[in-house]
Amino acid sequence: xxxxxxxxxxxxxxxxxxxxxxxxxxxxxxxxxxxxxxxxxxxxxxxxxxxxxxxxxxxxxxxxxxxxxxxxxxxxxxxxxxxxxxxxxxxxxxxxxxxxxxxxxxxxxxxxxxxxxxxxxxxxxxxxxxxxxxxxxxxxxxxxxxxxxxxxxxxxxxxxxxxxxxxxxxxxxxxxxxxxxxxxxxxxxxxxxxxxxxxxxxxxxxxxxxxxxxxxxxxxxxxxxxxxxxxxxxxxxxxxxxxxxxxxxxxxxxxxxxxxxxxxxxxxxxxxxxxxxxxxxxxxxxxxxxxxxxxxxxxxxxxxxxxxxxxxxxxx
Numbered sequence: 001x002x003x004x005x006x007x008x009x010x011x012x013x014x015x016x017x018x019x020x021x022x023x024x025x026x027x028x029x030x031x032x033x034x035x036x037x038x039x040x041x042x043x044x045x046x047x048x049x050x051x052x053x054x055x056x057x058x059x060x061x062x063x064x065x066x067x068x069x070x071x072x073x074x075x076x077x078x079x080x081x082x083x084x085x086x087x088x089x090x091x092x093x094x095x096x097x098x099x100x101x102x103x104x105x106x107x108x109x110x111x112x113x114x115x116x117x118x119x120x121x122x123x124x125x126x127x128x129x130x131x132x133x134x135x136x137x138x139x140x141x142x143x144x145x146x147x148x149x150x151x152x153x154x155x156x157x158x159x160x161x162x163x164x165x166x167x168x169x170x171x172x173x174x175x176x177x178x179x180x181x182x183x184x185x186x187x188x189x190x191x192x193x194x195x196x197x198x199x200x201x202x203x204x205x206x207x208x209x210x211x212x213x214x215x216x217x218x219x220x221x222x223x224x225x226x227x228x229x230x231x232x233x234x235x236x237x238x239x240x241x242x243x244x245x246x247x248x249x250x251x252x253x254x255x256x257x258x259x260x261x262x263x264x265x266x267x268x269x270x271x272x273x274x275x276x277x278x279x280x281x282x283x284x285x286x287x288x289x290x291x292x293x294x295x296x297x298x299x300x301x302x303x304x305x306x307x308x309x310x311x312x313x314x315x316x
Contacts, residue, residue, distance in 0.1 A: 029053055030064055030087050035151070035196035035282040038312075044153050044160065045139070046312040047088055048198040048285065051296050054080040059296070059306050067143045067307025090139055090313065097313060098138045103127045104164050106147075108172035110181050113140060129169050130178050132161040134186050134314070141311040145296040146288050148200035148263055149310030150175050152182065152193055152276075159186040160312045167208065170266050171215045179274035190275025196282040198310045201299060203228060203262035205289035212261060226266050232256045 030053025038046050054064030058071040064080050065072050081099060085091035100113055102125050109128030114135050131140045140162045142149050147166035152175070154160070161178045163169075175195075182188040216223040268283045288297040296305045 030083055032084075032087060033199065033285065035198075037194050037280065037282045038151060038153055038196050041153055041155055041194065043158055043315045044312065045088055045090060045315060046151055046153075046160075046196075046310075048149060048196075048310050049084060049308045050199075050294050051306060051308070052294060054083060056080060056306060059301075059304070063306055064308075065296070065306030066309045067145075069306060071304060072306065084309065084311075085139070088139070088311065099141055099311070100131065100138055101125050101141050101143065101309075102129065102131065102164070104129050104143065106164075106166050106168040108169060108174045108177055110161075110163070110174070110178055112181070112185050113138065129165070130161060130163040130174055130181070132159065132178065132181050132185060134159040136314040136316045139311050139313040141309045143307040143309055144198070144200060145298040145305050145307050146201040146206075148267055149198040149308070150178075150195060150267060151198070151310055151312045152178060152195045152271075153312065154182060154186060154188040154192055155194055156192045157186045157188050158314055159188060160314060162310055162312050165263070165267050167212055167215075167261060167263060170263060170270070171212075171219055173219070173270060175267050176270040176274045179271070179276065191277055193276045194280045195271050195276055197264055197267055197285060199285040199288050199291075199295050199308070200263060201289045201297065202264055202287040203260050205287055205299070206261050206263055207258055208261045210259065213259060216261075216266070220266075220269070222269060226262050226269075228260045228262070230258045230260065232258060 031050050032047040034047055049064055051063045054062055056063045056065040056072050056076045066080055068077050085096045090097040105127050107129050110130035111126050111128050113131050113133040142162050142164040147164055150163040150165055152161045159182055161182055163175050163178050165174050179190055213227050264283050268281055271281055288295040289300040292300050296308055298305055
């Protein structure tokens with residue numbers, strides 16, 4: 001529960017996720033979400049950001065936009081990132097952990113980040129949608145505003161990965177490949193991995209086209225269970241069906257069908273297929289499209305919105 005804000009929707013969500021806030025919280029106080037399963041790892045720093053807090057004015061009030069978007073100023077985003085690092089406890093004013101981000105391209109490209117120092121971070125971020133590391137003292141981050149941010153941590157090998165999974169990355173099996181990268185580089189046993197699927201658009205709101213279902217059916221035997229069909233209703237059409245007669249048998253045009261994808265379940269299944277135990281997966285974060293008062297949503301806000309971050313790092 002968010003102290004001092006009992007009517008907030010997060011107070012009605014599952015206990016898998018909680019906000020990291022001070023005891024007395026104002027509505028404009030920067031707020032983060034954490035997975036309780038990941039929170040049990042004392043060596044791990046992690047969080048999923050929200051829109052609450054920050055200094056950006058481009059998206060209503062003071063918001064924590066962490067992406068360099070067209071509508072926001074670079075100075076505001078850089079200040080927001082400073083506040084984010086401070087809230088995570090990895091910045092003390094003069095010195096902070098390096099924040100390593102990507103130029104995300106909806107791919108299955110995953111980079112190993114190793115031995116990085118502030119003076120060696122490239123000016124232009126690497127292209128890809130996943131990173132893994134076992135190096136302490138740096139923060140890996142992916143951005144999202146509907147796509148799923150996913151954090152995976154090896155509780156025994158002290159290694160971590162962060163991944164950005166939209167439908168394109170998911171159909172390319174990015175999180176399943178991410179587990180494989182952790183096995184290859186760090187010797188991770190999937191049974192030792194703990195994963196958290198962060199806030200993203202969920203099956204209640206994620207309408208997609210038929211081409212998306214076709215892509216999933218070509219890759220996954222269980223693809224049929226990931227999609228939900230909903231027929232549109234029209235009160236006028238129901239009351240006056242003769243107005244909609246056509247020459248096609250049986251005499252009426254078909255009702256339009258909307259198709260919804262459960263992206264969370266798709267990525268949960270990939271983690272299971274990769275060997276991660278079901279009890280070690282958090283998949284109860286809120287839907288971005290349902291909670292725009294708390295989270296950025298590209299779809300719900302018609303493309304004019306900020307970006308959140310999922311970040312994780314290893315304490316020294």
